Amino acid sequence: MRRAAPYFVLLLAIALPLVMRSLDQVYYVTMASRILIYALAATSLNLVLGYGGMISFGHAAFVGAGAYTASVMIVEGVPSAWIAWPLAMAVSGLLALVVGAISLRTRGVYFIMITLAFAQMIYYLTISMKAYGGDEGLTLTQRSDAGLGLDLKDDITFYYVVLALLALTVFFLSRLVNARFGRVIEAIRENEARMEAIGYPAFRFKLTAFAIAGALGGLAGALLANQNSYVNPGILHWTESGKLMIMVILGGVGHLYGGVFGAVGLLGLEELLANHKIGWLAALYPNYQQHSLLAVGVVMLLVVLYAPQGIAGLFKRRERK
């Protein structure tokens, strides 16, 4: 039953556009795509933050690098998704390799600050890229071209492509965390000194995890740029990194589906608060729609205090103490 649950959710996700189309609510398909892209980004962050125990506060830089790579490719006349998206992953992965090679020499708060600093540097770099819109951003005249008869301009097709990539990513991650590599990075999170003492070069493993997460973040970025047909430096801003961290914490640090739960939870909550009138809440606090972040804050507080394993933890069977 429990093993079947993810497949059941996947089936629901596959059915969603068909239902929405019959209800004439295709807007929700676009929104769902956005949530799934964030789910992919948060899932990639969860690899370093949750499994690896590296509190990276700069993940938006890798998402942004991927978004810009895919966008620049379109603008420069290489719209093929088969070239642009892997390239976005490669650029973000390499960037993560460089950032990680320096940042991972530090620990704790210093690591948090240095990843944040790198991300902000890259953020300002994109602002200074006048050829590609500077702080105005870059409007894309088309989405990437996937070939194979897939028209990414069609929101429902795009949704399915995003869903497939997210499912592939989660599947890849489920293999990775249960393979040798996954056990090593979790053990490094638990006790890095001892890992060195039984013969592991911890740094190399951490850096590899960091680069893989960066590459997957880059894929999410490429999708996000396509979804919006627009990219601007805001996508790399530190608040975006913070948002991804909130998703991971909300969804479940170090849980396979933590990123997915977190993205659905946070963006779903934002949508609910911003676009739907909730009678009892309005009676309690008339301005709640202007202050929707306040509600997010309250939810985060409750999660940290009462469900430290996040939404995924709520679904987990009560196991050993």
Add this chain to the structure above:
Amino acid sequence: MSTRLLEIEGLQKRFGGIVATDRVALTVEQGEIHALIGPNGAGKTTLIAQISGSLAPDAGRIAFLGEDVTVLPQYARVSRGLARSYQITSIFKRFSVAQNLSLAVQARSGSSFRFWRPVAGETALVDEARAIAIQVGLAERFDAIAGSLAHAEQRNLEVGLALATNPKLLLLDEPMAGMGPDESRRMIDLISRLREKVSVLLVEHDMDAVFRLADRISVLVNGSIVATGAPDEIRNNAEVKRAYLGDEVAA
């Protein structure tokens, strides 16, 4: 020369004004159990940290199997057969005993940059881990979570982790710390059984254990070795009595 497993010359380490390791020279022969004793604060653990590679010395040379390993990182020393255990238990508390020991086996059994095949299905790792668990008396607790083990069991796992790296020289930092008499006796038995395959540099406060196990004993006082010799020589050494055993009697 060929029988010299570990050879340390002129090793020095300062922390600010404190000389923690003062021109230490020490050798461990092949097949020997060499005990390192000394009063609290003598710098025993600091010395172990430098030999194992987690702490860089300020000066001096450490050779292992004839190779200069002074600047070699810890993991590389482990792969050459130089492993340590900790005075303060350092295990993977949220992992099972099986996972703890398999990790140490995995480190020396092929690349760990493998991303696809489930490690839980690697029976070769688990089998070797089980053999180590039997050796350190944890066969019954093989599937228990390490953090749930009793203190003495955690101490056994601590030694088991070092042992699972398949060392040629084992640096044991107070393996009997906090153990009761029965548990200590079992640990002594374990270490004496190891003698056939592994050389040991043993840091220990339990003098009974030291004099029963050691082929040679070195005495560390204020960061420097004041005497090295067979147990009987050390027992009768005037300087050792004054500096170390005297303290014990007084206490």
